[in-house]
Amino acid sequence: MHYRTLAGGTGPEVSALCLGILPFGSSVDDATSYAILDRFAEAGGTFVDTSNNYAIWAPGGTGDESELLLGRWLRDRGARDRTVVATKVGARPPAGSTKIWPEVWEGLSAKVIRAGIEGSLRRLGTDHVDLYYAHVEDRDVPVTETVEAFAEVVRSGATRVLGVSNHAAWRVAAARQYAADQGLPGYTCVQQRHTYLWPVPGGEWGAQWYARDDVQDMIAANDDMTLMAYGPLIHGAYTRPDKKLLAEYDHPVSHRRLDVLREVAKELGATPNQVVLAWQMGGALPIVPVVGVSSVAQLDEALAAVDLDLGPELRARLDAV
Template sequence: MSTTHAQNGASDIEITPLALGGNVFGWTADREESFRVLDAFVAGGGDFLDTADGYSRWAPGNGGGESETIIGEWLAARGGRDRVTIATKVSTHPQFSGLSGANVKAAAEASLQRLQTDRIDLYYAHFDDAETPLEETVVSFSELVDEGKVLAIAVSNYTAERIDEWFRIGRAGGHHLPIALQPHYNLVERDFETNGLRDVAEREDLAVFPYFSLAKGFLAGKYRDASDASAANASPRAEDASSYLDDRGRAVLAALDEVAGAHDVELASVSLAWLRQQPTIAAPIASARTTSQLSALLASLELELTPAEIERLSTAAASA
């Protein structure tokens, strides 16, 4: 099993190249099921957990922080904090909205309490905050590193231009710089390749952790016609996933079927392996509501696609 290093400056985070997405914890996976998924992920060789303080504020009855709370309770019950790397994010919790310096500090403290830990391994600015001077955000993140509460800094949902600006401000002030980037990127969402984000990742040696790696389930082959999305047991994200069901999407599924058949693996394994083998990618992020969904994710770690297979998939996804 391979290992990925996310390194920039003094930070060196070593992970297995697959991140378990925590967005489902406390939403479509209750506490008990979440514990089972976390146990199985670690038992299967996984060690990188991705969450956010806002997960899952959108679910009825939730107020944000549910995912962090479950992960914290799991850590307290199982021990072994050093066995996992934890990434979380700030800006979307209803009580800690935005990226003002004071809010970043307060949100970090709240996340540490929910996670029941003394440090956040990778702390993201989740969404850009145009209302706050970027320098204020840069300084607050850097100070959290100085205080030992955060080991490394990352950004998500930023434009390439704003990331460049973060680095200019950081270098001018002697602040700690981001080491990672979390963009929307997968086999059917390819803007990352052309919108400047991959260029800035290469230029600044950023480790890239894509979200929606399976296009909300579409790239796992879960939705092949409209009836799949409307089925009673469909995921809450099924309607969004079914939007990919056009000629291009069907061509991608056909290519995935072909490659998956050649390796005797599930489509999700192939989709994640394709993503992991793209330039700048350190680890795809994928979530599992149940342990049965997790097996295909873990299987992707052992799957190495040939150059011809990567080209076959890329070409199918690029077709109109």
């Protein structure tokens, strides 16, 4: 395993791959979830990503399942001190709502953030998380209120590093500027969709955001920032013939990039998934892929990408399309 340090060297050291556990404790059963977490830890993986709304959309889901599962595993394995835990707030439904995300979410008010961290710590069975994200953009709450509430979470010792997910670049920049002006901790980790393929112009996923040029430029210009790339393997579409390419990626440039990706993978004796992850981890932009898997075999495929060296020539071919 390789490692990098978050927040410009002031945050925790994390494994080059982050394990996203969205379905753990719901569509991925406890035994399989434990097996995947055990294998990840055995391979040197330290960075695990969850949220306080995973997976509320599953049959009978409450949104507590993933955090509760991780909390049990951390306790049963005595693994808290060697695991970097990231979770999120803001995308649970408002109290009493009969609708769920992505139709509605509770947002990023100070009240929600205070209650959110308390609930997450309780479910995770810990006194702090290492990285705490604003999950989904909330334009009904002043950015000042959200920034100050997150700063209080840091001051209380309940988190060390702050992150933001599914936000427009200008909102992230505004929040960081306010935090800097007030001497408060700001967002340093940005979790957005990102993969080797680019979405069609204007293509979006509702409340979710892709890390387009403006986000990437912001991260490149600030040495305390890291991109956490979720959806890097586009739900298996790079390798599985039964998985149709998402409509947001289905355009001529994507098909040309897929051809080059498959050529490079064949030359390396690797899978397209491994090449995508290696391409993300080895580039100039600081990227940590957030990989979601549902089996140990899928995890092992992803882990093999950590030591896959593309080299400048192959990387140039991938980037030229």
